[in-house]
Amino acid sequence: MSKKYRVGVVGATGVVGQEIIKILEARKFPVQLLRCFASERSLGQTVEFNGQRIDVEVLSQETLTDLDFALFSAGSSISKEYCPIAAERGIVCIDNTSHFRMEEGIPLVVPEVNKDALKNHNNIIANPNCSTAQMMVVLKPILDAVGIKRVVVSTYQSVSGAGSSAIKELEDQSRANLSGQELAPKAFSAPIAFNVIPQIDVFLDNGYTKEEIKMINETKKILGSDDIKVTATTVRVPVFVSHSEAINIETQQYLSADDARKLLANTPGVKVVDDPEKLKYPTPRDAAGKDDVLVGRIRQDVSIDNGIELWCVGDNLRKGAALNAVQIAEALIA
Amino acid sequence: MSKKYRVGVVGATGVVGQEIIKILEARKFPVQLLRCFASERSLGQTVEFNGQRIDVEVLSQETLTDLDFALFSAGSSISKEYCPIAAERGIVCIDNTSHFRMEEGIPLVVPEVNKDALKNHNNIIANPNCSTAQMMVVLKPILDAVGIKRVVVSTYQSVSGAGSSAIKELEDQSRANLSGQELAPKAFSAPIAFNVIPQIDVFLDNGYTKEEIKMINETKKILGSDDIKVTATTVRVPVFVSHSEAINIETQQYLSADDARKLLANTPGVKVVDDPEKLKYPTPRDAAGKDDVLVGRIRQDVSIDNGIELWCVGDNLRKGAALNAVQIAEALIA
Numbered sequence: 001m002s003k004k005y006r007v008g009v010v011g012a013t014g015v016v017g018q019e020i021i022k023i024l025e026a027r028k029f030p031v032q033l034l035r036c037f038a039s040e041r042s043l044g045q046t047v048e049f050n051g052q053r054i055d056v057e058v059l060s061q062e063t064l065t066d067l068d069f070a071l072f073s074a075g076s077s078i079s080k081e082y083c084p085i086a087a088e089r090g091i092v093c094i095d096n097t098s099h100f101r102m103e104e105g106i107p108l109v110v111p112e113v114n115k116d117a118l119k120n121h122n123n124i125i126a127n128p129n130c131s132t133a134q135m136m137v138v139l140k141p142i143l144d145a146v147g148i149k150r151v152v153v154s155t156y157q158s159v160s161g162a163g164s165s166a167i168k169e170l171e172d173q174s175r176a177n178l179s180g181q182e183l184a185p186k187a188f189s190a191p192i193a194f195n196v197i198p199q200i201d202v203f204l205d206n207g208y209t210k211e212e213i214k215m216i217n218e219t220k221k222i223l224g225s226d227d228i229k230v231t232a233t234t235v236r237v238p239v240f241v242s243h244s245e246a247i248n249i250e251t252q253q254y255l256s257a258d259d260a261r262k263l264l265a266n267t268p269g270v271k272v273v274d275d276p277e278k279l280k281y282p283t284p285r286d287a288a289g290k291d292d293v294l295v296g297r298i299r300q301d302v303s304i305d306n307g308i309e310l311w312c313v314g315d316n317l318r319k320g321a322a323l324n325a326v327q328i329a330e331a332l333i334a
Numbered sequence: 335m336s337k338k339y340r341v342g343v344v345g346a347t348g349v350v351g352q353e354i355i356k357i358l359e360a361r362k363f364p365v366q367l368l369r370c371f372a373s374e375r376s377l378g379q380t381v382e383f384n385g386q387r388i389d390v391e392v393l394s395q396e397t398l399t400d401l402d403f404a405l406f407s408a409g410s411s412i413s414k415e416y417c418p419i420a421a422e423r424g425i426v427c428i429d430n431t432s433h434f435r436m437e438e439g440i441p442l443v444v445p446e447v448n449k450d451a452l453k454n455h456n457n458i459i460a461n462p463n464c465s466t467a468q469m470m471v472v473l474k475p476i477l478d479a480v481g482i483k484r485v486v487v488s489t490y491q492s493v494s495g496a497g498s499s500a501i502k503e504l505e506d507q508s509r510a511n512l513s514g515q516e517l518a519p520k521a522f523s524a525p526i527a528f529n530v531i532p533q534i535d536v537f538l539d540n541g542y543t544k545e546e547i548k549m550i551n552e553t554k555k556i557l558g559s560d561d562i563k564v565t566a567t568t569v570r571v572p573v574f575v576s577h578s579e580a581i582n583i584e585t586q587q588y589l590s591a592d593d594a595r596k597l598l599a600n601t602p603g604v605k606v607v608d609d610p611e612k613l614k615y616p617t618p619r620d621a622a623g624k625d626d627v628l629v630g631r632i633r634q635d636v637s638i639d640n641g642i643e644l645w646c647v648g649d650n651l652r653k654g655a656a657l658n659a660v661q662i663a664e665a666l667i668a
Contacts, residue, residue: 154488154580189613203610207633229637233580246488246567276537279523299541303563
């Protein structure tokens with residue numbers, strides 16, 4: 001009989017936590033015992049897993065024990081406090097928050113891209129930002145084939161990346177607007193219904209947002225190269241699930257659009273949806289609920305000699321968060 | 335008494351035509367007589383102008399006479415057929431469609447940017463594509479100050495750019511979705527409610543869409559330079575009015591973000607809305623109904639030595655179409 005593991009999900013009642021539990025079940029991760037942690041607010045709730053109802057436990061130093069894995073997605077402050085405690089107890093922590101991502105010695109991993117980084121961990125492994133993760137599986141084969149000089153990315157990110165209150169805000173505000181009413185924003189700093197907001201996460205001194213700098217720094221760490229230049233504009237759009245990205249890639253050597261298409265078609269975790277004649281290209285709705293990152297609109301950049309333009313769409317709750325976290329756990333036990 | 339003009343609006347019942355009539359009135363264009371042309375479908379409709387009800391006339395060779403100006407926004411095939419006839423009759427045609435834009439000898443004009451091009455016209459003047467027009471007022475001062483090498487732009491375009499059926503589709507589809515229903519797309523080739531569509535206009539052989547190539551070619555013509563390299567990804571978003579653009583500008587010489595901000599603050603037709611500390615940046619809702627193109631998120635590109643990232647938002651029915659057309663007429667009579 002193959003080994004089974006005791007898995008804890010921290011933030012089990014949140015949007016990503018719920019997705020982690022679904023994915024553990026769907027991918028038949030060898031779970032001996034699943035424990036679901038949340039804050040006191042969620043006490044009394046239950047979570048369904050493999051047909052069983054599991055009581056939510058309140059996260060504390062006392063409860064966070066007797067686990068092989070803990071998958072964290074309850075916010076940076078929770079990870080900051082509890083990952084080191086769990087790691088000390090021999091629990092392998094896979095952290096969805098940004099807290100440890102750029103820390104030296106902490107692997108930041110997209111398994112299809114840099115699984116090797118898992119070799120050296122001290123029980124804490126960071127899961128990349130949602131918008132970074134989906135870009136990595138697309139950039140990696142191009143980097144390996146022809147090298148990458150510079151990336152200019154603009155994102156179209158769904159509200160589910162901001163949690164369940166943001167999902168509700170888009171729904172309620174849209175409904176209000178369609179009845180001629182306004183509903184003041186709470187989850188966002190501007191209305192999101194029938195609008196777009198060029199801000200995700202807080203602003204930094206250089207005028208970029210933290211989300212943009214995450215994409216820039218995490219890309220370099222995951223691809224293992226400080227030479228790749230990256231700039232990003234991250235934008236929230238009124239979409240429920242899936243992030244889209246217009247990615248402009250200046251390559252070191254020439255790569256034709258056809259070759260880029262072939263390269264990506266042979267990349268695990270990527271599905272090419274690119275047939276302009278039949279008006280086939282990926283949209284957020286197409287990617288929602290899917291594991292693969294969808295790529296289309298692949299074309300040679302007319303503004304430079306060596307450049308590729310493309311459009312990639314991924315389910316931000318899956319590849320951008322829960323799926324990638326579970327894939328990290330899978331890679332560790334493989 | 336100053337001169338007054340006989341003005342015809344072709345496509346007077348459409349989204350842009352209606353906006354032209356509102357703007358002629360609001361800006362007190364010296365109209366002696368306004369005539370409203372449309373197809374037979376609109377016969378019997380009336381249009382309000384300066385408190386008067388004006389009957390819609392059916393456009394034909396017989397009716398399109400006795401005018402000083404004709405402002406066309408009834409589709410390329412109508413402009414192709416009727417602009418030359420009107421021009422031959424001495425009527426100055428300002429055409430909102432793409433038909434004549436790239437034709438040699440036809441001025442393509444954004445008055446704040448290249449008013450001089452109006453000096454040589456043969457009674458046909460082209461109005462740029464909506465997404466191009468708003469980008470021009472932003473690029474021009476930067477071009478003049480430090481030169482521009484390359485522009486990478488990603489757009490977030492509202493449905494009103496696709497006409498009134500598209501506006502209705504977003505509304506109806508959103509309403510359906512919020513009640514758990516689906517409504518098949520007609521105006522677009524994919525659902526637009528709670529989705530984004532990386533296609534505007536038809537696909538060309540090189541994988542770009544016609545909208546993207548319009549932005550590329552029109553930019554060079556308006557700015558009067560083939561040396562400026564441009565690439566674009568144009569995307570439809572579920573917003574009713576105003577197009578947004580994430581513009582990455584590689585400049586010839588260094589320009590600080592502060593200097594870019596000052597430069598743009600002194601540019602006619604531009605309003606800088608850029609105070610990250612107070613979470614101030616432009617969104618489509620802020621620009622709707624306004625004449626100015628709003629610019630924010632101005633920052634130095636961290637990926638190159640000489641680069642500026644910014645975010646610009648304009649009312650696509652105004653600066654992107656109707657307002658610019660009326661401004662061309664104003665420049666001609668000045």
